[in-house]
Amino acid sequence: GAMRHLPYFCRGEVVKGFGRGSKELGIPTANFSEQVVESFPPDISTGIYYGWACVGNGDVHKMVLSIGWNPFYKNIKKSVETHIIHTFKEDFYGEILSIVIVGYIRPEKNFDSLDALISAIQEDIEEAKRQLDLPEHLKLKEDNFFHLPEGKIVNNH
Ligand code: ADP
Ligand code: MG
Secondary structure (H helix, E strand, C coil), rough: CCCCCCCEEEEEEECCCCCCCCCCCCCCCCEEEEHHHHHCCCCCCEEEEEEEEEEECCCCEEEEEEECCCCCCCCCEEEEEEEEEECCCCCCCCCCCEEEEEEEEEEECCCCCCHHHHHHHHHHHHHHHHHCCHHHHHHCCHHHHHHHHCCCCCCCC
């Protein structure tokens, strides 16, 4: 199920992805390690989610997240990738990313063209922004989870 596990709190290191070219599309996605992905509930739905994210002990930003099938592992393992809705000055590979997954947007889809994919993601981002402005979702931005000491790995505290 998608909603049963939400809100879902997760923290882990940002690792190199498998070069799907997300950054070239203007939508970089910070990938979690296989170990962090394995700690997710096995029955969590693939698809697109929205929530809050913070790098190290930086500010908390809106994000969209994809839980998908990992092509690197012939689609038998999942990948979890976070696009933070913020412009960073530098990459942050190796840093600790803390996220809370708040809501579900849609299942995974195949697109006929790159343009169709990019516009779907832009709609996902707009939907995430709207949803996260709702009072019940805004309050998770202030959750103590984001102020726990950096480096402490606490999945679904
Ligand atoms: P990879 O295949 O290594 O995941 P991407 O093209 O998806 O490469 O780029 C992801 C990297 O871009 C992240 O690991 C992070 O270091 C950097 N990055 C910069 N800005 C953002 C952002 N707004 N959201 C997510 N990652 C970002
Ligand atoms: Mg990526």
